[in-house]
Amino acid sequence: MKWILRIIGALVLVAVLVVGGVLMLPAERIAKIATDQLSKITGRNVSVSGDVSMTLWPVLGVTAEGLEVGNAAWAKEGAMLSTAQAAIGVDAGALLRGEIRITNIEAQSPTIRLESRKDGRASWQFTDGAGAAQIETETTPARAPRPVTIERLVIRDATLIYDAEGADLVSYSGVDLSLDWPDASGPAQISAAVRPAGERVAVDANIGNFAGFLGGEVQPVGLALETKGGTARLDGRASLQGAVAGRIDLDLKSTGGFLASLGLAAIDLPQGLGRSADVQADLTLTPDRRLALREMTADLGGNRMTGAADIDLNGVPQINAQLNAGVLDLKPLTGGGSDGGGSGSASAGWPTDRIDASGLAAFNGAISLRADSIDLGALKLGATRTLLTNDRSRMVFELREVQAYDGQFKGEFVMNNRSGLSVGGKLRAGAVQMKPLLTDLAGLTRFTGQGDAEVSFLGVGQSVDAIMRSLSGQGALNVGRGSIEGIDLDDLLGNFDVQGGTTVFDSLSGTFAIEKGVLRNNDLRMLLPNFDASGAGQVDLGGRTLDYTITPRALRVNRDRGLAVPVRIYGPWADPKVQPDLKAALDLNFKEERERVEDRAKEKLEQKLQEELGVVRQEGQSVEEAVKDRLEDKLKEELFKIFD
Template identity: 40%
Template sequence: MKLIIRVVTALVLTVVVLAGLVLLLPGEKIARLAADQLETQTGRKLAFGGKVRFTFWPTLGVKADAVTLSNADWAGPEPMLQAERLTIGVAAAELLQGDVRVTEISAILPHLNLATNEDGIGNWVFGSGAPASGGPAASSSGALPLRIEAVDLTGASLRYAAYGEAPVEMKNIDLSLLWPEPDGTVNARATLRPAGEPVEVDAEIGTFAAFLAGKVSSIGATVTAPGGKGRFDGHADINGEASGRLTFGADDALQTGVALGLALPDALAQKTVFGADVTYTADGRLSMRDLAVELGGNKLTGAADAEFNKRPEITAQLRGGALDFSALAGGTGSSGSGGAAAAGWPKGAIDASALGLADAVIDLSFDSLNTGGVILGASTLNLTVERSRAVLKFLPASMFGGQVRGQLVANNRNGLSVGGKLSFNGIRLERALGETAGYSRLNGEALGELEFLGAGNSADAIMRSLNGKGWLEAGKGFFTGFDLEQLMRSGGNGGSTVFDQMTASYIIDGGNLRNQDLLVLLKGFRAEGKGRIGLGARDLDYLFIPQLVRAGSDQVLTIPVRITGPWENPDIRPDLSQALQPKIDEIEQEAKDRVRQKLSEELNTEIAPEQDLNDVLKQRIEQEARDQLLKLLGGD
């Protein structure tokens, strides 16, 4: 019992003596020892511009105000770290031996000034040419990573300048880091607020000393933001190279994107799932394999590569099932953007700046696609974007009930222009015209070609500037809104006109489609047509000329039909002036023939059809006058 009391007493006295020795050490001296130790390990200078005082509880060490940690030589004169207040914790045992082992650094309102150099090395990679004995193993270059058992930053601000890129700044960051074993794992937790809402990052970095020395280490990180969560498991180094599996899931991708400071369309306010095996290199190359994306009910699989240069370059091969992106276009399906309002085409400015965000080559195949304006069936597409010019190729595309081949072009290099060169086969005219132009009165299955070009900063301007050409042929079909047979009988509107065949060619000039050779074959008669279709003004001025052959007779009845007015409500009526003109011409010719015959009898001479009757009469009068004058003068 006496032995136990003596041992306890000795331990208490030892603690009292140790505490007394620590309390006798001035704060400035501990701070200086810590600063010297940091400079030995890192090559950086730790300076104290304010009051320095010793602390015993809760941290053994010092507190200092107005603290700065110098930057790498190549990173400029600005300190890498500035803090209103810095607490440095030290190990008591080493302190009693005149050495300082930093166990903790905590800072209030620190500012981190981070950057990378041309080789991709960050200024946070600490090192000196003469590492301290017993410290962590140095890298091959002799640089020695700093080991601090715990770091705690509260209310931090950050400025990050990657070499050759615009700096990124963030504020109100909280960071804690635990590194209990020199050769062990670091657990880090950070709270970022890029757009105000907190974004939590939890990470584990294996063999952290080797990681700081530039070696590849195992990495696991979880990012949790409002509405969604992402996870990375793989390997990385301090220069940013990484490979592993990246996954992301969100019940509301829009909410998550807003929290991360991203500008996303409202249509992304839906469930999103992403997964890929990723590899990222320090020179800005990203590859994604075994890629799977789910947005709402849309699923895509495939692979993609990206190079993050001044203008990113993207290459991807994607495959989808039944895709519906009508919400992204703000449309409601097949009746979407193709049909303009009755007042005309939209006149709002088109923002085509997205064409300049990146260059891309994307191959996409799918079972079906609803764009919000046009619905496609099983198709293969290729999209190429280069310097604000996009080319979409149909290889082919199932569209409007048939197939379309060719390409569409949008060019925003010097103002916006759109064009295309397409061939089509088996398309339904009511769908093609309805989904692209809001006109659904013509029905039938057609083949043909179309070439067009337009320019302007709005849909209205583009449609009014269109130029091009094309042709089409259609089998059985019908026009709605008028019945040619009824029009020819009674002059009424309404009903439908069924045809067996239709052919036409056309040119487009200044937003007007002009046609001179329309031929429509109908049961019992045929119709020709010519006129103008206003693609920009959305109006018509067209003349149908049907010819009806009466049964058992060779007589032909012709009553032209003129269609004028807006697409939505055209005026359709017989054109009697055109109908009477052939009859008037026929009566006039018959009268001329009778006069010619009578003159031939009276003048006793043959008058050819091509001779002018006035000239014949003039010549006969002159001849009679000449004969009478000769008789008067006694001539023969």
């Protein structure tokens, strides 16, 4: 027992002597101890160039000016950390036991440079260098690191520079950072505030085994990022090399604002197409910035989608996705209003608001889409299967299978914003109900029937109005049994009354051409139960007016020569005027009678001239020539009398 007491007493005496010796050390010596220990921990040169002040037991601390932590030998630029002022606290009791327990590190306005290379090297990976700075790139370091704990790290107003090989340089200023890491083998809590574009972005992270994470291991991670435009949360696993896997949750009130807060290019997406977004997905991100999203659900501000996507984030995002949607509203993309081109808005004309198509530059790639229905403003589609491709602001909707207006559509619709906005396409429609189609496209409500149609078109402009006034193209129409409301052609041929009624036809066909927003047709053919009809004229798509003449012909009247009564339809789409052209009707139906009347009139005139003037028409001579000759003879007779 006495020996035990003697041993304890000796240990206490040694401890007192050691502690006393430590407490008697000058501040510069304390700083040298701290920097030496940091050098051994990190394998980097750590130096203090300015004045040093000291705190004592139980925390052995120094406040130093001009602190610098060297970078990896292979790094391109200068020190990994340099700051004008820093404070470091070391647990003196742990230090006596040979442990390194840094209770706190504080730095004001430091510059932090982080670099990484494709071969896995990272400037923030440290080894116990025992005074010789080096980076261990092997899976197992050459020697086991000493236990180290940084209980708390606080950095204020820092400049953070990150240089990843093969990627753009990232530089942030005004960064605030705090790290709580009480257990060397335990988790760490990180809170940061960065200002990539002047606005504060808050970052909170919880990392499982922080020491393993710093060594390049994959560890459990919880991350929350909050900006003025919205929030992003991740629960999963990650490594410092850029590998991430987990469940992500995006709640973006403004996608453009969110991207702008992160210093990225802000885009003004159309409403319902990502201007705001609520997205959840299983996420996998590889170190070479390739992103995979699975089990994705997204509310894009009214449009809901599910699906999967692969995205290459190097440069302009390259997307390959498969999406499924219910009711999809794309009116903001086409600039269409809720009433399309219907008659309700005819007096106001087409929308003149500028179409912002900058969103077409947000990505490249291909997106396969299935939807229960799609509203394009001018067109309303049912069940749809389409492939959307986008290449440098040229977006193509390939309609592979589209149910609409009780029929089917195929073709493609193109939006090109490479050098000003243009829209165009080639569409084919089969067994389509024409009344709802023409109502949505042009506000024409008086035409019914089921038919086939095809059209190719191209329009240029920054508004719907400009596009409609610039349209060019061509097409054809073939309709089965249908009707034209507002006019009864049967009744017209009987009494020339066109006030109301409905014309029922058996078939209708024709072709048309579009130039500068005006559709022209001159080969319309319509078969009716008792007669046929032809049509010719134009429809001003830009001005929303028409001037068209339909000429029905009854075949079994007028001595089997038929009876034709042209009907002119003209004026605005919403309220066109309909009236027969009686002069044209007379010209068409009574040509022979008119010629006979004209012949009889000429005969009576010739007879009268002979009786009154003595004019005799020679063979082959017209009445006018005979009168002229007679007048010349008469004048000659009068002139000769002067010389008699």
